[in-house]
Amino acid sequence: MRILNDRRARPAGPRAAGDARPFGARRLLASRWRIPVAFSLLAAGAVLAAPAVASASALPSPVTGHVYLDDNTAGSNTIAVFDRHADGSLTQLPGSPFAAGGAGAGAGLASEGAVQIADGGRLLLAVDAGSNQVSVLRIQPDGSLRRASVVSSGGVLPVSVAVHGSLVYVANAGPADSNYTGFRLAPWGSLTPVRGSTVALPAAAQPGDVLFNGTGTKLVGTRVGTSQIDSFTVGLGGRLTAAPGSPFTAQGVGPFGSQFRPTNPSQLFVSNAHNGTGLGTVSAFTDSGGGVLTSIGSSPVADQQTAPCWVTISPDGRYLFAVNTGSGTVSRYSIAPGGALTLLGSTQVSANGGVGAVDPGMSPDGRFLYVNESKISSVGAFAVSGGGNLTELPGSPTPLPAGATPAGIAVS
Structure with missing residues (x-):
């Protein structure tokens, strides 16, 4: 001037x-x-x-979401939180890991769905397998967590959580007191048991996953120990009615991870993990109005890998990804409109392979796949391109907190 x-x-x-x-x-x-x-x-x-x-x-890539893992730490359980950037990269959120409230088991859970985002992204639910509890945490605007409540899981060794709206079901793997138990989730984070909702399971069942379809009218659970699949219809009060013929015999040994197709709530896909070396398969089913499961096409479809334990499906419903824990790869399938699967190939999880990869999770836009690499306590990040191809991102994998034996992954 x-x-x-x-x-x-x-x-x-x-x-x-x-x-x-x-x-x-x-x-x-x-x-x-x-x-x-x-x-x-x-x-x-x-x-x-x-x-x-x-x-x-x-200028760093802007934060567009978050990735949450149940650390399953022995003693006081924690939740690891990562900022998810627009370029797919991850950085640990300041303050992470956050106390869950219960205790972890300190060992792998052999399950899918140990941590889930609920209430439109405002709450996070995580199993505390070491204390037979479920923790509910409030998700803050920056992705950090604040404890809301900790409740009994309704059984022993909770391993998986399913959420649809305010209705929650937990799979308890026992062997003592193994069951599926229902809860109502309040907006402020409390869980209240649904009276009469518990479905007892045999001691040898070893449930590995429990999940709702997209409309919340069906619930299924995998019995890894006895190679069966439970299928239920969900009543207005939240209680379950077993489908005629349930539990259904799986199409392979050790049915494990499962997903309903995001674009078709009547199509169910289940991985068969324990067929043997190089003999893993993925099954495709139609789920009828009454919950009866019927095989689709030439199901099961081989993935030519070992132990396909965990599965996820792209938000557009076009591709299925199966994480092969035994061979350290991710198998890629295309899904036809009618639900038939076609194997596209496999992608190695890391340069070293065989890293004990477990739970996968996809970004809401379907551009990135994140894999819980439990054996090396890290999270792998992959770009998803045309045809369902995967490319590991620079800087991947990202280390997890010390002492973590992670189970479950949730992506926002």
């Missing part, structure tokens, strides 16, 4: 009328005024340009 004032005060020019100073003095004054202005403009340009260059090279 001083320069503008000087400019208005200075003579109009070297020949301004009424200027009695010699021409040389007037010329010197003009040159003295021009030099500071020139330097000022250059300096201002440098100041303005420098941050633009720096921001272009150093």
Whole structure:
């Protein structure tokens, strides 16, 4: 502002009328005024340009969501939280890991769905397998967690949680007191048992997963120990009615991970984990109105890998990904409109392979796949491109907190 004032005060020019100073003095004054202005403009340009260059090279990818893992830590259980960036990369959220409230088992849970996002992204539910409890935590705007409640799971060794609206079911793997038990979830985070909802399971059942279809009208559970699949219809009060013929005999040994197709709630897909080395398969079923499961096409479809334990499906319903724990790969399938599966190939989880990869989770836009690499206590990140191809991102995998034996993954 001083320069503008000087400019208005200075003579109009070297020949301004009424200027009695010699021409040389007037010329010197003009040159003295021009030099500071020139330097000022250059300096201002440098100041303005420098941050633009720096921001272009150093500005981090913006945070677009979060990734949550149940650390299943022995003693006080914790939840690891990562910022999920627009480029798919992960960074640990400040303050992570967050106390869950109960105790972890300190060992793998052999299950899918140990942690779930609920209530439109406002709450997180996680099993506390070491204390036979379920923790509910509030998700803060920055992704951090605050404990809301901790309740009994209704059985022994909770391993999986299913959520649809306010209705929650927990699979307890026992062997003592093995069951499915229902709860009502309040907006403030409390869980109240649904009276008469518990479905007892045989001691040898070893449930590995429990989940709702997209409309909340069906619930299924896998019995890893006895190679069976439970199928139920869900009543208005939240209680379950077993489908005629349930539990159904699985199409392979050790039915494990399961997913309903996001675009078709009547199509169910289940991995068969324990067929043997190189003999893993994935099954496709139609789930009727009454909960009866019927095989689709040539199901089961081989994935040519070992122990396909965990599965997830892209949000558009076009691709299924099966994590092969025994061979350290992710098998990729396309899903036809009628539900038939076609194997596309397999992608190695890391450069070393055989890392004990377990739960997968996809970003809501379907652009990235995240894999819980429990054996090396890390999270792998993969870009999903055309045809369902996977490419591991630079910087992947991202380490988990010390002492974690992670189970479950949830992505927002």
